[in-house]
Amino acid sequence: MNYVKNQLTVMRRSLLREIEGVNPEFMDVQPAGFNNTIHWHLGHVLTAAEKFLLNSNSNLPAHYSQLFGYGSKPAEWTGDVPSVEVLKQQLQEQLVRLLEIPEESLTEKVAQPFQGMETVGEFINFVVLHETNHIGQIHAMKLFIQSTN
Template sequence: MNYVKNQLTVMRGNLLKEIEGFNPEFMDVQPEGFNNTIHWHLGHVLTVAENFLLKSNSELPANYSQLFGYGSKPAEWAGDVPTVDVLKQQLHEQLDRLLEIPEERLTEKTAQPFNGMETVGEFINFVVLHEANHIGQIHAMKLFIQSTN
């Protein structure tokens, strides 16, 4: 379980470090060739982890799935959209809740399998890989934005 907790901690730390010191004005810039903004990526990572691993005890507002779910776009945002600072705080808080998942739950079957994944442990692996993918997207977006501003 230490390995799992370490992976969650390292990945979330990498995500938050990637945006550390980045100009807040650029969080909502959607560079040409990209589908979303850094602001969206932060909410998306948060929402996916919540839906896959913490859904029964979710602490996120109900509208997050519409704002940040698969296929959503910042251009279509309506209503109350959390700020980047709120999302960063929620990402920190969520990590604490993820780290509280007991080891005995890793082999527990989930109510809704997804893409061949059936256990909590498999979903944790997915969340880590998913987050790594979005860190890469954020990194690429930062480089593009910084080179054009």
């Protein structure tokens, strides 16, 4: 379990470190060739981890799935959109809840399998892979935006 907790911690700290010092104006820039913004990516990884690992214990507002779910776009946002600062705080708070997932639940079957994943442990692996992919997207976007401004 220490390995799993370490993976979750390293993943989330890497995400938060990636956005340290980024000009707040850049968070909502959608560069040509990219589907979303850094702001969207932060909400998306938060929402995905919540959905796949904490759904029955969710602390997030219900409308986050419309704002940040698969296929959503910041160009279509309406209503109450959380700020980057709010999302950063929620990402930090979520890590605490992720680290509370008990070791004995790793082999438990989930109610709704997804893409061949059936256990909590498999979903943790997916969330780590998913979030690191988005960290890479954020990194590329950040470099692109900074180089053109």
